[in-house]
Amino acid sequence: MKKIKFAFGIHNHQPIGNFDFVFEDAYQKSYLPFLQVLKNHPSIKISIHFTGILIDWLEERHPELLTMVKEMVDRGQLEVMSGAYYEPIISVIPEADRVGQIKKLSQRVKSLFGYPAKGMWLAERVWEPNLPSSLVAANMKYTILDDTHFKYAGLEDKDLTGYFLTEDLGNTVALFPINKHLRYTIPFQEPEKTIEVLKSFANEQGSNLVVFADDGEKFGVWPNTYRHVYENNWMENFFKTLEANADWIELIHFSEVLEELAPVGKIYLPTASYAEMMHWALFPNTFRKYEHFEHLLADQGLLDEYGIFVRGGFWRNFMSKYPEVNVMHKKMLRLSKLVHKNDFSGNAQAKEKALDHLWAAQCNCPYWHGVFGGLYLAHLRFAIFNNLIAAEKLIDGHRSLPIVEHSDFDADGHDEILVETAVHNAYFKPDKGAMLFEYDFKPAGKNLLDTMTRREEGYHNKLKDAVFVEDLEKGGDQTASIHDLVLTKERDLYQKLKYDAYERRSLIDHVLPADCSLEKFENLDYKEIGDFYNQPYRLINQIRKDKTIELHFRRDGHIEGRPVSLLKIVSIQIETAEIDTNYQFVNHGQQALGFRFAVEFNYGLQAGQADDRYYYDQNGRLDSFYLNSSGVLPRAKMIGLRDEYLKIDVQLNSERLNEIWRTPVETISLSESGFERVYQSSAVLFVFDVQLEKEFECQIKQKVSLI
Numbered sequence: 001m002k003k004i005k006f007a008f009g010i011h012n013h014q015p016i017g018n019f020d021f022v023f024e025d026a027y028q029k030s031y032l033p034f035l036q037v038l039k040n041h042p043s044i045k046i047s048i049h050f051t052g053i054l055i056d057w058l059e060e061r062h063p064e065l066l067t068m069v070k071e072m073v074d075r076g077q078l079e080v081m082s083g084a085y086y087e088p089i090i091s092v093i094p095e096a097d098r099v100g101q102i103k104k105l106s107q108r109v110k111s112l113f114g115y116p117a118k119g120m121w122l123a124e125r126v127w128e129p130n131l132p133s134s135l136v137a138a139n140m141k142y143t144i145l146d147d148t149h150f151k152y153a154g155l156e157d158k159d160l161t162g163y164f165l166t167e168d169l170g171n172t173v174a175l176f177p178i179n180k181h182l183r184y185t186i187p188f189q190e191p192e193k194t195i196e197v198l199k200s201f202a203n204e205q206g207s208n209l210v211v212f213a214d215d216g217e218k219f220g221v222w223p224n225t226y227r228h229v230y231e232n233n234w235m236e237n238f239f240k241t242l243e244a245n246a247d248w249i250e251l252i253h254f255s256e257v258l259e260e261l262a263p264v265g266k267i268y269l270p271t272a273s274y275a276e277m278m279h280w281a282l283f284p285n286t287f288r289k290y291e292h293f294e295h296l297l298a299d300q301g302l303l304d305e306y307g308i309f310v311r312g313g314f315w316r317n318f319m320s321k322y323p324e325v326n327v328m329h330k331k332m333l334r335l336s337k338l339v340h341k342n343d344f345s346g347n348a349q350a351k352e353k354a355l356d357h358l359w360a361a362q363c364n365c366p367y368w369h370g371v372f373g374g375l376y377l378a379h380l381r382f383a384i385f386n387n388l389i390a391a392e393k394l395i396d397g398h399r400s401l402p403i404v405e406h407s408d409f410d411a412d413g414h415d416e417i418l419v420e421t422a423v424h425n426a427y428f429k430p431d432k433g434a435m436l437f438e439y440d441f442k443p444a445g446k447n448l449l450d451t452m453t454r455r456e457e458g459y460h461n462k463l464k465d466a467v468f469v470e471d472l473e474k475g476g477d478q479t480a481s482i483h484d485l486v487l488t489k490e491r492d493l494y495q496k497l498k499y500d501a502y503e504r505r506s507l508i509d510h511v512l513p514a515d516c517s518l519e520k521f522e523n524l525d526y527k528e529i530g531d532f533y534n535q536p537y538r539l540i541n542q543i544r545k546d547k548t549i550e551l552h553f554r555r556d557g558h559i560e561g562r563p564v565s566l567l568k569i570v571s572i573q574i575e576t577a578e579i580d581t582n583y584q585f586v587n588h589g590q591q592a593l594g595f596r597f598a599v600e601f602n603y604g605l606q607a608g609q610a611d612d613r614y615y616y617d618q619n620g621r622l623d624s625f626y627l628n629s630s631g632v633l634p635r636a637k638m639i640g641l642r643d644e645y646l647k648i649d650v651q652l653n654s655e656r657l658n659e660i661w662r663t664p665v666e667t668i669s670l671s672e673s674g675f676e677r678v679y680q681s682s683a684v685l686f687v688f689d690v691q692l693e694k695e696f697e698c699q700i701k702q703k704v705s706l707i
Contacts, residue, residue: 003206009213015365017383030220052085079253082117088362102138132168142174161208162264191241278312280370287458357391434537434553451681487674508600563588608679612644628664
């Protein structure tokens with residue numbers, strides 16, 4: 001009789017900062033029912049992985065599940081895998097953090113379940129060739145990757161009937177290929193389809209191995225899967241089917257495979273992730289070309305045969321594609337260096353706490369975007385910065401402040417200026433209009449410039465043909481092709497697509513036509529008549545005073561082609577979260593110039609329409625007060641934004657301005673449930689009507705405080 005060895009793996013994860021109700025929903029729909037059904041089938045052996053984030057939540061909210069896991073480990077039914085504790089993409093975090101995170105989860109697994117984890121789950125299966133050295137340093141013997149990784153290296157399905165060894169600098173680990181066919185049959189097709197796949201790989205010696213490993217959330221959390229998997233008994237029937245075929249299907253743990261089978265051979269894999277991730281990493285134009293080419297191959301019946309030669313991009317290019325990702329990542333690297341080199345005055349507990357915050361900030365989910373929200377979800381980005389700032393606050397007690405640093409923070413070839421005090425951080429980009437690109441208010445653990453720029457996505461071309469959810473439910477007309485059928489949560493959403501020509505940060509200096517209005521600005525129906533925003537400024541002076549740090553920036557530019565210089569003096573308070581910015585225009589020509597000077601601020605306060613987050617002026621809440629509201633305050637002197645949830649109050653004041661504009665920044669992104677509009681930040685512009693004969697001066701004060 002032909003036999004087969006079958007290794008079954010499950011990966012369970014929720015990102016740091018995700019809402020508690022999302023954790024609870026996943027627990028009730030997937031984590032709990034899966035193990036309840038599995039427990040009733042003790043001969044079914046599973047290798048399972050929980051991220052440290054999820055373990056922490058389970059220990060607090062549902063420790064009974066961890067008890068159940070321990071019982072199943074003790075009877076040999078479950079093998080528990082390790083991994084990096086907070087589920088980072090380990091190839092883009094420092095070596096010490098890679099090893100530290102993996103060892104932290106291995107120790108937790110040993111403590112909770114009494115199991116010495118031998119292998120690990122690799123986040124998003126992002127592989128780079130130098131990883132074996134890190135895995136070996138963390139005492140890991142194996143990891144699990146998609147079979148496409150192996151096919152990119154030149155192997156075929158017939159070769160993938162076991163595990164392979166790979167090495168880096170002589171450090172060797174085992175790699176298990178996940179069978180793509182099983183990822184589509186489990187749990188979406190009847191159990192017999194899985195049996196057919198297993199039969200196709202069985203041999204007389206029983207020496208072949210087939211691997212399935214995937215997200216646990218697909219068993220109940222993914223759309224329509226709970227009813228299919230549990231209410232309609234797919235899971236129960238699946239396990240019974242495996243039991244009925246136990247005479248030729250041997251369920252086996254990955255660690256047991258290493259003891260019982262020799263490796264198929266040695267292989268060196270290229271950089272890769274799963275195919276969809278590499279598609280998402282492409283830039284908009286090549287994103288669409290890749291998709292089109294795949295469709296051409298599929299329509300001609302060539303995709304299965306030649307698809308391995310069609311590859312998307314490289315994961316790290318999310319940091320090029322999205323400057324917001326790059327800022328998070330480089331802030332994380334900066335904090336990693338500071339945490340590791342600081343001895344915290346011998347306080348080991350403080351260092352461990354700082355490391356834990358740093359590692360939590362390495363969670364991968366908001367560092368990329370695909371069909372899942374990821375980067376576009378403000379609450380996930382908030383968790384990253386909140387943990388980074390928490391780590392930094394611990395460091396602050398063991399270093400001398402304030403700090404003014406000139407360095408290429410974001411690795412773009414231009415120096416940034418970083419000002420750090422005990423109460424706030426202000427990071428500037430001289431090469432991009434001396435804009436403020438990160439502003440950390442430490443008492444609330446919040447980067448107020450955690451915002452998103454409206455930019456083109458490769459999938460935006462589908463928006464016009466997207467089917468409105470309500471129309472689909474009513475059986476309305478579907479105009480999209482089978483390849484391109486997507487949903488939208490809002491009718492005619494494509495009409496709201498807008499792309500920014502600059503990053504949505506703060507202290508952005510706009511020189512606008514004299515007749516420019518908020519409506520024209522919102523509709524992008526205007527043209528800058530000066531060359532100041534997004535252009536290089538020179539730092540001509542830096543002054544440290546008793547309670548302030550002054551940065552003097554200058555640009556010699558033009559307005560309507562005529563020479564004009566702008567001196568921008570930013571005064572950063574050391575003991576309070578206040579920044580005063582003075583502007584001085586000088587007209588070097590003979591003709592007077594008329595224009596509107598608008599200084600833009602953006603505040604990412606996360607909720608656009610919540611009663612506890614609002615605009616106000618000296619008289620109280622505005623009539624239209626939500627942070628996603630739009631409007632003009634004529635002849636006003638101040639405006640405030642308040643977030644009662646985070647206890648943050650922001651005030652902006654100026655004496656000479658003519659109007660205050662406010663407008664929301666809302667992106668349109670694709671998620672698993674369709675296109676949606678997402679509030680990202682509130683843009684506030686202080687608008688000055690300028691008649692520049694020789695000189696013009698104005699000042700804007702920003703003050704941030706706790707409520």
